[in-house]
Amino acid sequence: MAYNICSTCGIQLEDAKHPPGSCPICTNDRQYVARSGQQWTTLEKMKRRGFKNRITRVESGLHQIITKPSFGIGQRAFLVRTKSGNLLWDCIAYIDEDTITAVKGLGGIDAIAISHPHFYSSMVEWSEAFGGVPVYIHKLDARWVQRSSPNTTFWRGEKASPLSGLEIIHLGGHFIGSSVLYWSGGATGKGVILSGDTLHVVMDRRWVSFMYSYPNHIPLSARKVRAIASRIKQYAFANLHGGFEGGDIIGNADRAVQLSAERYVDHLR
Ligand SMILES: [Zn+2]
Ligand SMILES: [Zn+2]
Numbered sequence: 001m002a003y004n005i006c007s008t009c010g011i012q013l014e015d016a017k018h019p020p021g022s023c024p025i026c027t028n029d030r031q032y033v034a035r036s037g038q039q040w041t042t043l044e045k046m047k048r049r050g051f052k053n054r055i056t057r058v059e060s061g062l063h064q065i066i067t068k069p070s071f072g073i074g075q076r077a078f079l080v081r082t083k084s085g086n087l088l089w090d091c092i093a094y095i096d097e098d099t100i101t102a103v104k105g106l107g108g109i110d111a112i113a114i115s116h117p118h119f120y121s122s123m124v125e126w127s128e129a130f131g132g133v134p135v136y137i138h139k140l141d142a143r144w145v146q147r148s149s150p151n152t153t154f155w156r157g158e159k160a161s162p163l164s165g166l167e168i169i170h171l172g173g174h175f176i177g178s179s180v181l182y183w184s185g186g187a188t189g190k191g192v193i194l195s196g197d198t199l200h201v202v203m204d205r206r207w208v209s210f211m212y213s214y215p216n217h218i219p220l221s222a223r224k225v226r227a228i229a230s231r232i233k234q235y236a237f238a239n240l241h242g243g244f245e246g247g248d249i250i251g252n253a254d255r256a257v258q259l260s261a262e263r264y265v266d267h268l269r
Helices: 043-048 097-105 122-129 139-144 222-232 254-266
Strands: 003-006 011-014 052-059 063-069 076-082 085-089 112-115 135-138 154-155 159-163 165-168 179-183 190-195 211-213 239-242 248-250
Touching: 003 043, 003 254, 011 122, 052 097, 063 159, 076 179, 085 254, 112 122, 112 159, 122 135, 135 139, 139 154, 165 222, 190 254, 222 254, 248 254
Parallel strands: 085 112, 112 135, 135 154, 190 239
Antiparallel strands: 003 011, 052 063, 063 076, 076 085, 159 165, 165 179, 179 190, 239 248
16 A cells, blocks of 8 residues: 655645656645655655654643654644544644554544645544544535545535534635634633634734745735634634644734734735
8 A cells, every 4th residue: 555645745645556746735836846846755654764743732622743853844733622522623644653542542533624735634544543533624625635535524614513612614715615623612711713824823923824825925815814804703712723833822812813814904905
């Protein structure tokens, strides 16, 4: 079996003897092909090269999972632990026995939900490792899925609830199906958003940005940014955690998102 993984973005493809010449995610204008050209790897090769996943607590009921050394675009996944079960929000390419044992020690995974295609990574491997749990993907981004599975659950519309107390909210923008996770019980009941890069926490961690492409610096229109701000406005949340290590807004994050949208639209004028 050769489930090839793109070394630049971390997405895993269908089983194939020979990988394609290019990665559909990286040749899209939101991404890029590495200077060294298209490179592929597999989980077995990554294991031999000494990759490990580091699991650390971010706040009460929330752990982040990050591959070291950094792989793909440096994504992080989150394990949200609630009374109704555990959800893996977003995903990373690498998974091994140590990871599975550690995550089982935290209660395992009951469902997986992904913000957008840059985090699809090895989602089917993760689902199968935890008993074939459902993987929630917005139907609008279905064309970007590169490894099919009966566990993939395409959802439609404005929101879905994979577990009680957790809502996936469709915001669009970066990708047409881009979504965030709302965890009302997070931050001791003050609310938490996990945002991937639909709402991208920037270097000044009081702000987020809204881009069509982050690496290629292609902005979104004012109309789309206003639509995102309007959809998220009905949710109260203290903390927001983006898709990359250190991208955390702690306290008044709902206000930070609204101010960020206003600032962004002002600069487009
Ligand atoms: Zn790629
Ligand atoms: Zn992205």
